Amino acid sequence: MLQKPLVPILRIARLLLTTSIKQQARLMSSTRKDNFFLRQLFDTENSTYTYLLADKSSREAVLIDPVLEFAERDAKLITELGLKLLFAMNTHMHADHVTGTGKLKSLLPGTKSVIGKNSGAQADVHLVEGDLVKFGDFELLAAATPGHTNGCLTYICHKQEMAFTGDAVLIRGCGRTDFQEGSAETLYHSVHSKIFTLPDNYTLYPAHDYRGQTATSVGEEKKFNPRLTKPLKEFVHIMNTLNLPYPQKIDMAIPANKVCGLY
């Protein structure tokens, strides 16, 4: 009989969600480690950020939101740094670019692709709320933050007091809600219950920025986000009247991302 691959089963744990986000933060950030490595990478075409996270001691790494056209760049960096990529992860099924997770699996054999179960996309590992993705001494907690898409996840690293928000929270903005089952009400509730409840000092790393900014914090966005600081009704009106043009690659990107970027 064929054996199931052991890696995802051993490394993905589920956190019992009996604790509030604030309690989780207190419990899990108490031993902040110096062994943490973080590199923010940029896609100059789609303004997408990819994040390489690693444990410098065990060399285990994860990559969040890689872009197909930059997969070789990312694989080269990972190899140069002597890291072992365990997981190539998506925060959600992107509409503006093709994910690099499928290509990275072939460039760096042994890597598992990861996406939220509610995305409806193919991957080796499907995460749900409360799942923990472990690399060395560190772990990312998956928090369901739907609204931009149904399957959006925010990955929280309590030990390092940071979160990777995908398109849920952008710097002084948020992901659009006008396609892919987007819902402004759902996004508002997701952000206010799962991200704005994190401690104010937590750094937030978004999947995009179109104005040359790199990161923000929970406290800053709670104070200065021009959309998400508004009452729900006003937020919904803002989102319903953004009138943004559709992403140029949407017709190609969504079908490709349904199959891990290997369309």
Ligand SMILES: N[C@@H](CCC(=O)N[C@@H](CSS)C(=O)NCC(=O)O)C(=O)O
């Ligand atoms: N011009 C870009 C697409 C820009 C865009 O729509 N960005 C999305 C995230 S990627 S689906 C978004 O949510 N933007 C929110 C905003 O307020 O800008 C392209 O053609 O690819």
